[in-house]
Amino acid sequence: MDMADNRRDEMIAYTKQKYGEDHVAQIGTFGTMMARAAVRDVARALGHSYNTGDRIAKLIPIGSQGFPMTIDHALELEPDFESAL
Numbered sequence: 001m002d003m004a005d006n007r008r009d010e011m012i013a014y015t016k017q018k019y020g021e022d023h024v025a026q027i028g029t030f031g032t033m034m035a036r037a038a039v040r041d042v043a044r045a046l047g048h049s050y051n052t053g054d055r056i057a058k059l060i061p062i063g064s065q066g067f068p069m070t071i072d073h074a075l076e077l078e079p080d081f082e083s084a085l
Contacts, residue, residue, distance in 0.1 A: 035060050035071045056084045 003011045016024045033041065036057040043053025059081040063069035075082050 035063075035069050035074055038071065056081070059084055 012024065012026065039057040039060065040050075040053040043056065044050065059078055060071070060074040061069055061077055063073075
């Protein structure tokens with residue numbers, strides 16, 4: 001089950017009561033963002049236009065399969081990327 005953050009504690013307590021504490025487990029997951037998506041999201045969160053975030057994100061080179069591009073590596077490879085920040 002996936003539950004809303006603001007009522008998760010209530011749902012876990014209810015599930016434990018209904019099915020027994022030994023039948024309930026919590027699993028946490030998280031993901032990572034690719035460098036280009038992260039730059040676009042940060043630009044949007046800071047109130048910049050989509051075009052600004054997109055222009056900066058496109059300065060980040062595309063990584064190769066199995067070796068995703070990081071922002072640190074992009075800064076080493078692309079001098080225009082650092083000056084755009």
